[in-house]
Amino acid sequence: MTTHSNYQPVHVIGGGLAGSEAAWQIAQSGVPVVLHEMRRDDASGKVTTDAHQTDGLAEMVCSNSFRSDDWQFNAVGLLHAEMRRCDSLIMSAADQHQVPAGGALAVDRDRFSAEVTRRLEAHPLVTIERGEIAGLPPEANETNGWDNVIVATGPLTSPALAEAILELTGEGQLSFFDAIAPIIHFDSINMDVAWRQSRYDKEGPGGDAAAYINCPMNKDQYEAFIDALLAGPKSEFKEWENVPYFDGCLPIEVMAERGRETLRHGPMKPVGLTNPRDPLVKAYAIVQLRQDNALATLWNMVGFQTKLKHGVQAETFRMIPGLENAQFARLGGLHRNTFINSPKLLDKSLRMKVQPRLRFAGQVTGVEGYVESAAMGLLTGRFAAADRKGAPIEAPPGTTALGALVEHITGGHLEGGQGGSFQPMNINYGLLPPLETPKVDEEGKKIPLKERGRAKKRLMSLRALKDLEAWLGA
C-alpha cells in the first residue's frame, strides 16, 4: 500500500455498500479518494434517507444477511469468493463480524458498519466529506479530481442528484420504481406441457414466430389460481414509498381483485395461441413467458408484477401447468428503487457514455442486493484507479460472477422497447454462459440424474474462479 500519492483524487459519491468498497479499492491501489456521504449526525443536526437509521458507512438498511456463502453451488456464494480474492473491504468486514446463520453469511450490522467506517477513516489516502452532492458534480479543473467520479448513491439517491441525472440522460432513462415480474430458469420449465409460439404466430423483429413459452390452464386451474392470488398475503408499501400504480403495470392480484375474469382478458388471455399437443381444445387462460437474457437461460412471466409476499409466490406460480418445478431467478415485486437504464447509458467500464467522467456503481446501475452493489463498487473502484494511473483495465470475463453482473447491466438483456428486457437483478447462474450438464464426475463415475444440476453449478463456479485468477494476474 502506498501512503502518499501525487495523483489527483477520485471522487466517490455515496458511502453505502458500493461507495465504501469503491473508495477502498481506489485507496488500496495507491490513488487518493474523496468519499462524499450526505448522511450525518452531528452538532448541525441529523441528515439521513428514508431507510437508513445511522450515519455509518455501508449501513445495511434491512436484513443483516449477505445470503449464501457456498461458493460451489450458489451464485452469491461464488460472488463472495471472487470478491475475497479481490481484497474486498465489505467481505473482510463481514467475515470479521459474522454471526451464526447456517450456510449464510450474516453479520452484526452495527459492528460491520463501524468496521468499514473505521478502516476507511484510518486509511491515509481516504478523505471522508459529509455532505450531499446536490446535482451533477462540480466542473473538473486541473487539480480538483472531478474528472473521475463514481456515483454510488443507491436506491434512495437524493432527489436533487436524481433530477440532475434525469436531465442529463433524458426522459425514461431513470426509474424511480421497480415493478418486477418473476423470472424463471429455463431448465426448470416443463416443456412437455408448455410450448413455444408467438401470439398469432406473429414474427418478431428477429424473425422468430415462436418467441414465447406458453403455459395453458383449463377453467378449474384458472379458478384455483385466482383464489390463491386473492387469498395470498401481500406486502404493503412503506408509507414513504408512495408507489403509484401505473397503467400497464398493475400487480396481478390487484387485477384479480377488480374481477375474476380481468386476468383472462389481460396478461393471461388465451387468444391467438394453439396447444400443439391438444390443438382442438382451447385453453381457458394462458401464461406467457418471454426470454429475459441474451443467453436464453432466463424467462420472465409476462405482465406478472406482483406484491404477493415472497414466501407464497413460488407456491402460487407453481400451480401453473408447466411451472410445477419452476426455479425462480428472482421473485416479483414493486417498490421504490432509483436506477438508470444502464444498457443504454453505460459502457463496459460503467462510464456514462454522454459524460464519461461519471461512472456508476451499486444498486443505481440495476444490480440488486448488498453483495451485488458492493461488487459493482469493487469493479468501478478498480476501473477508476486504473484510469487515474493511465493504465485502463477491462472488466473480468462474463464467465465470472463479477463479469456476469457487468454483462447484465451493460448488455446481457434483449433489445427493444424503452429499456429492452432490462430489470434489476441479483446474481444467479442464469447470468453466466451455460455449460453442458455433466453426466459423469471427474473420476468418470456416473452422476445420478438428480445431482447433475448441482454438478453443473460446481463446474461453473470452478470455471469462474479460474477465469478470475487469470484476470487478476493479467
Ligand SMILES: Cc1cc2nc3c(=O)[nH]c(=O)nc-3n(C[C@H](O)[C@H](O)[C@H](O)COP(=O)(O)OP(=O)(O)OC[C@H]3O[C@@H](n4cnc5c(N)ncnc54)[C@H](O)[C@@H]3O)c2cc1C
Ligand atoms: C427499504 C429497503 C430495504 C432493502 N433491503 C435489502 C435487503 O434486505 N437485502 C439486500 O441485499 N438489499 C436490500 N435493499 C437494497 C439495498 O439498498 C442495496 O442492496 C444496497 O444498500 C445498495 O447499496 P448501494 O451502495 O448501491 O446503496 P446504499 O447502500 O443505499 O448507499 C447509497 C449512499 O449514498 C448516499 N447518498 C444518496 N444520495 C447522495 C448524494 N446526493 N450525495 C451524497 N450521498 C448521497 C446515501 O445516504 C447512502 O449512504 C433494500 C433497499 C431498500 C430501499
